[in-house]
Structure formats: C-alpha cells, structure tokens
Amino acid sequence: MxxxxxxxxxxxxxxxxxxxxxxxxxxxxxxxxxxxxxxxxxxxxxxxxxxxxxxxxxxxxxxxxxxxxxESREALLGAVAAQGYEELLRRLEGVVEPGVSPVEQLKLFGIGYLAFAADHPELFQIMFNGRYSEEAGGPRGAAFAPMIHYVERAQAARLLPTAVPSYEVARFLWATAHGLTVLHLNGGFESLGIDDTPEGLNSSAWDVVLGESAAGAAGATRER
Amino acid sequence: MxxxxxxxxxxxxxxxxxxxxxxxxxxxxxxxxxxxxxxxxxxxxxxxxxxxxxxxxxxxxxxxxxxxxxESREALLGAVAAQGYEELLRRLEGVVEPGVSPVEQLKLFGIGYLAFAADHPELFQIMFNGRYSEEAGGPRGAAFAPMIHYVERAQAARLLPTAVPSYEVARFLWATAHGLTVLHLNGGFESLGIDDTPEGLNSSAWDVVLGESAAGAAGATRER
DNA sequence: AGTCAATGTGAACGCCATGAACATACGGCT
DNA sequence: AGCCGTATGTTCATGGCGTTCACATTGACT
Structure with missing residues (x-):
C-alpha cells in the first residue's frame, strides 16, 4: 500500500x-x-x-x-553504456524482417550494427572499451541468441557451411560486424583510399562470406 | 661537418x-x-x-x-602507438611462410594479428582508440598491401570468390581479424560461455570464410 | 675559455574526482 | 495540519593531474 x-x-x-x-x-x-x-x-x-x-x-x-x-564517474558512464546496450538491442530487434531468408537477415543484423554505431558513436565507444562488461553481459547475450537462431536456419537450408558449429559461425559474423564498425569509426579505412561509407562497407563486405562464398558453397551442396 | x-x-x-x-x-x-x-x-x-x-x-x-x-601527454602516447604499429608490422612480416598457400597465409596473418594483441594488449588499445590515426596511416597501409597481394593470389587460384574486388576482400578479412581481437580483449566472448582462448577463436573462425566455404567453393571450381 | 642550445628542475595555475559536513524539501505518519 | 526522517543538493576541502614558466645545469662546438 x-x-x-x-x-x-x-x-x-x-x-x-x-x-x-x-x-x-x-x-x-x-x-x-x-x-x-x-x-x-x-x-x-x-x-x-x-x-x-x-x-x-x-x-x-x-x-x-x-x-x-x-557511485563514481565510471558508474555514470556505465549507466550510459547500459542505455547504449538497450538501444542497440532495440535497433537489432527492429531490423528483423519476417519474410526474408536467414542469410539476408544476418546481413541486416550486420548493417544495423554498423548503422547504430554510426548514429551513436559516443555510445558505441563507451560500450566497447572493455570497462563495462557487467552492463554488457545481459544485452550482449540477448543480441547473440537470435543470431545463433538465424545461423542455424541458414545452415539447415545449406546456405552456410555446416561443418562449423552455429555459435562459432555466429561469433565469427558478430566479430566481422564489430571489426568493420570499429575500423570505420576509427577512420581505419580512410587512409587506405577505400570507400569508407557505411553503404560502401556493407555493400560487398558481407557478400564475401554470406553472399559469394556461401552461394558458391551452396551451389556445390544445395540439393542434398 | x-x-x-x-x-x-x-x-x-x-x-x-x-x-x-x-x-x-x-x-x-x-x-x-x-x-x-x-x-x-x-x-x-x-x-x-x-x-x-x-x-x-x-x-x-x-x-x-x-x-x-x-608536446603533451597525448603526443607521448602517440609515440607509444607508433612503436606499436612498427612492432605489429614486424610481427606480420615474421609470420610469412614462403611455401604455404595464399589462403593459409591469410589465416596466419589473422592469427598473428590476434596473437600480437594478446601479447601486447596495452599497445593494441592505444593503437586503435582512434586518436592516433596519423601514426597509424603508414604502417596500416604497409600491413594492408601484402594482404591484398595474397588475396589476389588466392583469387587467381580460385580459393576465394572472385566477384568481390581483392581490396574489399582484404578489408573484410582485416575487419574480421580486428573484430575477433577486440572482442577477445574486451572479454566480449566470456559472457557467452564460448571458448575465448586465442587458439579456440582462431581454430574455426577462419574456417568459416577461408576454410569451409572457400574449400567448398574451391571444390566446385578448383580445376578449371 | 666561452658561449649556445639542449635538457632537467621547482613552483605555480587551473581543472578534476571525490569525500565530509551541512542545508533543503518531499512524503509518510499522527 | 504539523512533524520528522530521508533523499537530494550545496559548500568547502583534499589530493592528483596536465601544463607552463622562469631558472639551473651541462655537453658540444668555436
């Protein structure tokens, strides 16, 4: 009462x-x-x-x-990071399109990941500087679980290699998204004279693993 | 005089x-x-x-x-970062094995990248926090050029998809190595209950893009 | 021997994170 | 309505930091 x-x-x-x-x-x-x-x-x-x-x-x-x-300045920044994790999670949830193929969905996750970081670089840097792993654990797992789900669907449909466990493929995809994002934010691609826009980065990067090679592998093993 | x-x-x-x-x-x-x-x-x-x-x-x-x-504290740290870039470059140079296939060589680059960061985390964090892009430009390009070279060799041998330009494949591989490394250093994988050792990360992550799928695609197109 | 430039010192300034003692006011209890 | 405890905010103080400036020391070259 x-x-x-x-x-x-x-x-x-x-x-x-x-x-x-x-x-x-x-x-x-x-x-x-x-x-x-x-x-x-x-x-x-x-x-x-x-x-x-x-x-x-x-x-x-x-x-x-x-x-x-x-409690401290760090705790304040931790709260900012926690807010960032929630927003990232919402963003990734918002990028789910029911009708699309699992591989296409995984691409959308990657693009959404980079887009989130580009929209909120200040959040992204706070979130992933390694100091707020506590705040990270929950949402990180929450974002990781659906990725595994779509990887498994893609594997079941022979759109991704099946010899590697799903969680390792998911981890790998996540690392790729993260790497592209971090290097993009830090200007790591500018000095190389490469297209550094989010669109340019996403356009073909994902085709290397999800499009081209997967399609190639699928071409060899798709039916049966 | x-x-x-x-x-x-x-x-x-x-x-x-x-x-x-x-x-x-x-x-x-x-x-x-x-x-x-x-x-x-x-x-x-x-x-x-x-x-x-x-x-x-x-x-x-x-x-x-x-x-x-x-000039300042930041300049001092910039010098540290510059030293880190040189050492990373030497490390990657040292990981070149003449007889090996280009794909295997690319794997070695990735593993060396993560191993360097694991050996010198303090350097790695300073190098890639986005503040010392000047010091980064030179060595970054120096490390990137050979990667492109091996990607092209791998493409010529039909070990990697050829529909994507070599520099984009190289950029993608680099991003993957970087992402695996950053997430490893920040403990991003611990909370997921996944093998987080450098060996575990490298064992199968690279097979996803370089081993499994590439081998699969190569199996379909290797001879002619 | 003499002088200049490089290199190191000591003291000072302003900013910062944090803690302690004190002030205010909101909300529940009578 | 009035009281009071507690949450919330203030003021003052402390110690550390980055940076600057005037001054001290020294090695190198004439």
Whole structure:
C-alpha cells in the first residue's frame, strides 16, 4: 500500500540545450538528466575530455550532486553504456524482417550494427572499451541468441557451411560486424583510399562470406 | 661537418625495474625511457589511470621533464602507438611462410594479428582508440598491401570468390581479424560461455570464410 | 675559455574526482 | 495540519593531474 505511487518523471528528457534552469532546490530528475547530458557531452568532447564537473555545471547542479545518484564517474558512464546496450538491442530487434531468408537477415543484423554505431558513436565507444562488461553481459547475450537462431536456419537450408558449429559461425559474423564498425569509426579505412561509407562497407563486405562464398558453397551442396 | 657524430645512446633500454637512478643532472636517454616506461605503466594501470606524472616519477625525473621531448601527454602516447604499429608490422612480416598457400597465409596473418594483441594488449588499445590515426596511416597501409597481394593470389587460384574486388576482400578479412581481437580483449566472448582462448577463436573462425566455404567453393571450381 | 642550445628542475595555475559536513524539501505518519 | 526522517543538493576541502614558466645545469662546438 506504500510502494504504489512510484512515478518515473522523465519530463527533462526532451529539453533544449539551453534550459538548464531549475525552479526548486531539488532538481527533480537529476539521474536521467545526467545520463542524457553525459551523452551530449560525450558526443561533443569524446570519451576522453569528458568531465563529470562540466556535466554537473551544464545540468545546473554542483559538482558533488551526481554522487547522490552514481557511485563514481565510471558508474555514470556505465549507466550510459547500459542505455547504449538497450538501444542497440532495440535497433537489432527492429531490423528483423519476417519474410526474408536467414542469410539476408544476418546481413541486416550486420548493417544495423554498423548503422547504430554510426548514429551513436559516443555510445558505441563507451560500450566497447572493455570497462563495462557487467552492463554488457545481459544485452550482449540477448543480441547473440537470435543470431545463433538465424545461423542455424541458414545452415539447415545449406546456405552456410555446416561443418562449423552455429555459435562459432555466429561469433565469427558478430566479430566481422564489430571489426568493420570499429575500423570505420576509427577512420581505419580512410587512409587506405577505400570507400569508407557505411553503404560502401556493407555493400560487398558481407557478400564475401554470406553472399559469394556461401552461394558458391551452396551451389556445390544445395540439393542434398 | 657538424652533424656527424650524432649518437643514439640507448643504454637505459634494458634496465631492471629498480634502477631508476641517474648519475648526472641529465638523464641521457629520457625520450626512450619515457616510451618504454609508458608501456610498462600502461600494462599495469590500463590506458585510463595512466598518469604522466607517475611515469615521470618512475623514470626519475621531474613532472615537467617529459615536455622537453613530447608536446603533451597525448603526443607521448602517440609515440607509444607508433612503436606499436612498427612492432605489429614486424610481427606480420615474421609470420610469412614462403611455401604455404595464399589462403593459409591469410589465416596466419589473422592469427598473428590476434596473437600480437594478446601479447601486447596495452599497445593494441592505444593503437586503435582512434586518436592516433596519423601514426597509424603508414604502417596500416604497409600491413594492408601484402594482404591484398595474397588475396589476389588466392583469387587467381580460385580459393576465394572472385566477384568481390581483392581490396574489399582484404578489408573484410582485416575487419574480421580486428573484430575477433577486440572482442577477445574486451572479454566480449566470456559472457557467452564460448571458448575465448586465442587458439579456440582462431581454430574455426577462419574456417568459416577461408576454410569451409572457400574449400567448398574451391571444390566446385578448383580445376578449371 | 666561452658561449649556445639542449635538457632537467621547482613552483605555480587551473581543472578534476571525490569525500565530509551541512542545508533543503518531499512524503509518510499522527 | 504539523512533524520528522530521508533523499537530494550545496559548500568547502583534499589530493592528483596536465601544463607552463622562469631558472639551473651541462655537453658540444668555436
């Protein structure tokens, strides 16, 4: 009878960059504002040069205030990472197209993965710098399970090699998506004079394993 | 007549961790000691928690001394990254085996890539955090060129799909190696209950694209 | 011997992360 | 309605950091 009117008041989420004001002594939704502000600040300054003090200043509270909601600066960034994992997961869920072949679906996962990172580089860098494996575990597994599912469907349809266990193929595909994404974000392809747009990267990269070679292997073993 | 007896005195390179002493007012080889010490410190503390002051303390000079050799802390880390690129390049060169098939050679590159990162994680993280693209450009291209070469040889021998340009296949292979490596270093596979050793990762991951499917395609088209 | 440039020192500045003591106000209880 | 505990925010302080500047030392070349 007492834990009944808990309310998640998120009215500060959609604020313009200017309105850092506050009417009362208390902020009202500091925790959410901090995470949201951290994402903005990360986008502006990058993962280094991110300062908790500056964040507090922007949100309009004292530098000590964040410590009422997060144990440390790292914990704050961990919360940002957790939010990133959820959004990535939603993104990958949103890219599922029921009618499509399992191989095509796997391609869509890869493209969605890179697209997410391109849309939210600040999140991606925080998520995968190796410091927030706790926050990662759950959503990572949640994103991995469906990949295994589609790999198995593709293997059953002889569209992918069957000599390698499904989870290893899935791991491999995930690593490829991740590698393409990381190198793209870091500008690893620019210096090579190669098409570095997400479209260019995706257009043929996946054909190497999912299209061309798989089709080739399928051509040899498709019927029976 | 005046730039003739320049000497690179590197006697401090092979010092034991204890002997941070110095006989004279001048250090003698501060620049090299700083880079070497930075690598040690990075290995101990990680890329964050790396402190230029602490490095100076360890090397036995004042906190201002490094600024005689590097413009900033970032420049120092850039030098570390540059050293890492050279070592990675040497490692990949060392993994070339003349008699082997081009596909096998490409596998060796991938395995060497991951092995290098596993041996020098502190270097790898510094190299690929996206901040030192300048230092990266040269060696990156230097490592990329031979990959293209072997891809072309493999394509000529019908061991890899030919519908995709060689540089795109090479880029894809590199991304795969990089993705496997990054996820391995960040513990991305641990939470999935998957074999996360370098051997386990390499054993079958490469077979997906280079072994299984390529062999399958080759089986269909190898002779003529 | 003398001088210049390279290299190292010490002190100082401002920023940062974090902790402690104190202030405010919201929400449940009477 | 009024009280009060606790969540939330503030102020002040501490220690570390990166960086700069004026000064000290020294090796190299004339």
């Amino acid at each position: 007492n834990a009944m009117n808990i309310r998640l008041d998120v009215r500060v989420v959609n604020m313009e960059p200017g309105d850092r004001q506050r009417d009362s002594y208390h902020h009202g939704s500091l925790k959410e504002s901090l995470v949201a502000g951290a994402r903005e600040l990360l986008k502006e300054k990058g993962p280094d040069n991110f300062s908790l003090s500056e964040l507090a200043r922007r949100v309009g509270v004292s530098t000590a205030a964040p410590y009422r909601h997060f | 005046n730039a003739m007896n320049i000497r690179l005195d590197v006697r401090v390179v092979n010092m034991e961790p204890g002997d941070r002493q110095r006989d004279s007012y001048h250090h003698g080889s501060l620049k090299e000691s700083l880079v070497a010490g930075a690598r040690e410190l990075l290995k101990e503390k990680g890329p964050d928690n790396f402190s230029l002051s602490e490095l100076a303390r360890r090397v036995g000079v004042s906190t201002a001394a490094p600024y005689r050799h590097f």
